[in-house]
Amino acid sequence: MNHIETTIADVHTNYPNAIQQRISFRGDTTLVVAVTALLEICQLLRHDPALDYSFLVDLAAVDYHPQQPRFGVSYLLHSLKQNARLRLRVMLSQQDPRLPSVSGVWPAAEWPEREAFDLMGIEFADHPDLRRILMPADWEGHPLRKDYPLGYEEVQFSFNWKEIDRRKDYAQE
C-alpha cells in the first residue's frame, strides 16, 4: 500500500491539477485523472525507476449511462518490483469519446484498445492499427454500449401471435 501512496504523491507533485478523484474500495485504489494529462502520467508511471509500473495488466471501457460523463476507461497498472497495483481511470463524454492511445507506453495496450474501440466505440488517437477486433469489420454499432439492445425474441402466445407476426420481417423468397 505504501508504494501506492508514494505514486499518488508523485503524480500529484508533477501534475497538481490532474487528479480529479481518488477512490478506495475494497482495497483497490482508483485515480480518476484528466484526459489531457493521461499520457504524461502514464509515461511517468512507466518510466520513473522508482515507480516502475512496467506492466499494464488490463484496460477496460465502461459505459456509466445515464451518468455524465458517460464513458470510463480503466487502466490497471502493476509494478512487479513493488508488487503494487493502481487503477487509473479517465472519464469521457458521450459526444467525444476520444483519448490518446497508451500503446506507445505499453505495447500491451494495443489489442485491449482495439477491443474498447470495437465494443464501446471509444477512439484512441495515435493508435497504430485501430480496427475492429472481435466483431466483423462491417459491423454497425458498438455492442457493449448500454443503448445497444441484446435483441431478445418476444415469446409468441395465442393472444399476441398476430401482432408479432405482423411486425416480424421474414426472409423474402
Place this chain on the structure above:
Amino acid sequence: MSQVREFEGTVDELKTLFSDRAASGETMVLNLGPQHPSTHGVLRLMLELDGEEVVRCLPDIGFLHTGIEKNMEAKTYLKALVMTDRMDYLNPLGNNLTYCLAVEKLCGIEVPDRAQVIRVLCAELQRISSHLVWLGTSAMDLNASSILIYCFRDRERLLDIFELVGGQRMMSSYIRPGGVWRDLPDEFVPAVEAFLEYLPAKLADYERLLTRNPIFLRRTVDIGIIAADQAMARGMTGSSLRGSGVNYDVRRAMPYCGYEHYDFDVPLEEGCDVYARYRVRMSEFQQSMRIIRQALSMLQPGPFMTDDHRFAPPPRSDLGRSMEAVIRHFKYWTEGFSAPEGEVYIATESPRGELGCYLVGDGGAQPARVHFRTPSFHNLQSLPYMAEGYLVADLVAMIGSIDIVLGDVDR
C-alpha cells in the same frame, strides 16, 4: 493481379498492415485458419511470407466471440456465473472461481475455510487437466501424435473426478459466490489420491518421450524467442512469461483462496523459447500435485457455503418446515442479491496466465459491467512479435507453446 483487384474493397484497409514487398509480389500473403487444426480453435493468421519465412503475422480473432460480457449485464450475479464456464473451456472451474472471487470482493462475502480448500483442489486439478490438453495438442502439432491420445486418456480420469464433484464433466458451475455448490462426495478423496498415484509415472513416460527427444529439441529449442522485457511489455503472463524467466505468479504475488498457506515453487526457465515454456509447464504438473496433496491434508469438516443469508440459498432441508426459508429460497433464485456500487478487480492464476475479472456494480442485482482480462488474449498479442523471422512450421510450434484457448481470447 486481376484477382487481387476483385477483393480490393476489403484488402485495401489491410494493405497498410503488410510491407511494400507484398504489394509488388515479392512476398506472399497466406491465410492460415480459422479452420486449421494447428491453430487450436478458430484463430486466423494472415501471414506475409518470404519463401517459408514469416515476415509479418497478423492474427485475426473474434470468430468465437459470443458477447459473454454483454450477456452477463442482463443477468443477476448468480445467473451470470454459468456464462463464465464457457469462456476458457479448458478451465471452467478456474473461470467460476475468478468470477466468484470478484463478486465476493464486491459484496464483501466471507468464504468458509473448507470451501477455500475445495476451491484450491478444483483449481489445481483443473490446471493439471488443462496442461494435459496443452501437452497433447502442442506435441501433436510437432507430429508426436501418440502423446495426444495418452494425455486425453489421463484427462478423462480428471473429468470423472469433476463429474463426481459437480455433476458434470466440464461446465459444472460448481464454484458459487459464497462457497461451492455442494459438499464433496465421500468418493472424492480416494479418487484424487488414486489419480495422484497414477499420474507421476505417466508424466515420466511423456518426459522420456519428449524432453530429450532430438526431433522435439530441434523443433523447440531457440524457436519463438521473446525476451523478458518484451514479454512483459506485451502483457504476457503465466507459464509463457515464466518461460522467459520472469518470476510472476498471481498465486504468489497476490494470494487468493489461501494460497499463501501452501508450500510450492514457481518453476522458472531462462530459455525464452518454446522449449522453456514446455519445461515450465512440465514442472507445473509436479507443483500442482504438491498443492493438491497439501490441500487434501488441510481438508477439515465444516460448512462449504457462507452462512450470510443474503448471499447463500437456505439449506434444502429447511424448505419443508420454514416459511422464511421458502421466501428466501424464492427471492434468492429469482431476484438475486444486490451488490454495492463500486468497482473491483480480482486476478487468479489460470493455467494460461493471469485471469482477471473487473466487475462494476451499480447497487442493483445485475452487474453494470463485467470485463474479463483473459490470459490467452494478451498472450496471443505477442505472437506476431515472436513469429517474425521464423518458418511457418515454427509458428505452429509457437502457437502451441503459448497455450491459447480461443474461447478465452474471444469471449
